[in-house]
Amino acid sequence: MNYTGVRGIEAEVEAEVKVDADANVDVVVIGAGQAGLAAAFHLRRAGYVPDRDFVVLDHSPRPGGAWQFRWPTLTYAKVHGMHALPGMELTGADPRRPSSEVIGAYFDRYEQTFGLRVHRPVSVTAVRESGGVPWAERAGDVAGRRLLVETSEGNFAARALVNATGTWDRPFWPRLPGQETFGGRQLHSSSYDGPESFRDARVVVVGGGTSAVQQLMEIAPVAAATTWVTRRPPVFREGTFGAEQGRAAVALVEERVRQGLPPRSVVSVTGLPMTEAIRQARESGVLERLPLFERVTPTGVRWHDGRTAEADVILYATGFRAALDHLAPLHLREPGGGIRMDGTRTLRDPRVHLVGYGPSASTIGANRAGRAAVGDLRRLLGTPPRPRALPRPRPAPAEAGVAGSLAS
Ligand SMILES: Cc1cc2nc3c(=O)[nH]c(=O)nc-3n(C[C@H](O)[C@H](O)[C@H](O)COP(=O)(O)OP(=O)(O)OC[C@H]3O[C@@H](n4cnc5c(N)ncnc54)[C@H](O)[C@@H]3O)c2cc1C
Numbered sequence: 001m002n003y004t005g006v007r008g009i010e011a012e013v014e015a016e017v018k019v020d021a022d023a024n025v026d027v028v029v030i031g032a033g034q035a036g037l038a039a040a041f042h043l044r045r046a047g048y049v050p051d052r053d054f055v056v057l058d059h060s061p062r063p064g065g066a067w068q069f070r071w072p073t074l075t076y077a078k079v080h081g082m083h084a085l086p087g088m089e090l091t092g093a094d095p096r097r098p099s100s101e102v103i104g105a106y107f108d109r110y111e112q113t114f115g116l117r118v119h120r121p122v123s124v125t126a127v128r129e130s131g132g133v134p135w136a137e138r139a140g141d142v143a144g145r146r147l148l149v150e151t152s153e154g155n156f157a158a159r160a161l162v163n164a165t166g167t168w169d170r171p172f173w174p175r176l177p178g179q180e181t182f183g184g185r186q187l188h189s190s191s192y193d194g195p196e197s198f199r200d201a202r203v204v205v206v207g208g209g210t211s212a213v214q215q216l217m218e219i220a221p222v223a224a225a226t227t228w229v230t231r232r233p234p235v236f237r238e239g240t241f242g243a244e245q246g247r248a249a250v251a252l253v254e255e256r257v258r259q260g261l262p263p264r265s266v267v268s269v270t271g272l273p274m275t276e277a278i279r280q281a282r283e284s285g286v287l288e289r290l291p292l293f294e295r296v297t298p299t300g301v302r303w304h305d306g307r308t309a310e311a312d313v314i315l316y317a318t319g320f321r322a323a324l325d326h327l328a329p330l331h332l333r334e335p336g337g338g339i340r341m342d343g344t345r346t347l348r349d350p351r352v353h354l355v356g357y358g359p360s361a362s363t364i365g366a367n368r369a370g371r372a373a374v375g376d377l378r379r380l381l382g383t384p385p386r387p388r389a390l391p392r393p394r395p396a397p398a399e400a401g402v403a404g405s406l407a408s
Helices: 034-045 063-071 101-114 210-218 242-258 264-270 276-283 325-331 363-381
Strands: 002-005 023-030 056-058 089-091 123-129 147-151 154-163 187-188 202-206 227-232 289-291 295-297 300-302 309-310 313-316 349-354
Touching: 002 034, 002 242, 002 313, 023 034, 023 123, 023 147, 023 363, 034 063, 034 101, 034 154, 034 363, 063 101, 123 325, 147 202, 154 363, 187 289, 202 210, 202 300, 210 227, 210 276, 325 349
Parallel strands: 023 056, 023 154, 154 349, 187 313, 202 227, 202 313, 227 289
Antiparallel strands: 002 089, 123 147, 147 154, 295 300, 300 309
């Protein structure tokens, strides 16, 4: 695996600084997935110093964001359109390796190269108004007030927040009549660990997104029978998904967010990409879709018209919701349940930025959001105390080297 950067330079690594509980920092970044690391990169490039001006907190055990938890059969080849983090490309990865390993290793290298000093495992439990820290309080000036970030390792007082907590921590389980009566196994796609545990079982897969399709295609060859149900008919997208289609999809999500509504699933705006494997699965009947059943029974599922399917397992590939419970004390939500935003900034609190949320919930969106959030925060916070000189370029190592650039 090679990491290549635009200019091929390594970041200087700051001398070790221990962050104490109750530390006073400019920015807390919550989450070290694609969105949080992109924000941290841009903070550092703007001159903010990790562990002095900003901290990055993540409650997962290892680098990789949500990728570290994805099922082992989700190989790197099955990941489509993964964008590299800013300043350091990921090339030459073995497409047969699990994406959890490939991307975990890449994120690890990225954090080290740019000295981002992610603190893990640190869980942010709540963010609230600090109630007027005397040294910081200036009436009417939000930048002078502090946010109290409560964590499993103590508190931080921050002038601003970049929230990059993704969705993996909030799998969405639909509530369906009769679920509690089912005698078999029910699981969410986030707990899927490959097809083996479905061998010889009769499986009902619920959900119309990419995970549903990928997991169904893996399970079908080993299962006794599979049934696929979706609330709405799936839309398979032929042809390429280029910049124009991407912009159109993002615009649809932005419109909902503007209206103060929660963002819908990715697949609802992008459709399902038609691949050769999907084409074959459709021809073989594996992707024969049925509408959502009326109820779950002790032995399977039943539709309105009396049809039934016997099942040993029901797999809910029904997506995720934004993991934002820790922000509840800030009252950012609108009556419609969503959070209104201007770019990445929440309208209800200009100190709070959401990256990887709604329109930026993709790897490319997360990159852009990280950059935009830092641009905005610089205006809010003013020039960092010690603007940071960019590292001097030096040639990239030829083989499997680290070549990152804070200048890209
Ligand atoms: C199965 C699957 C496949 C995908 N494939 C693709 C693809 O091929 N191409 C693509 O562009 N996108 C893909 N996506 C979407 C893509 O993964 C995401 O948009 C992007 O990686 C999310 O990055 P993130 O930083 O927003 O969140 P995450 O990667 O989820 O990172 C969030 C981080 O925040 C941490 N965290 C959460 N809550 C707290 C808390 N309270 N305190 C401290 N830390 C916290 C978590 O530990 C985690 O490390 C896929 C998504 C899924 C589910």
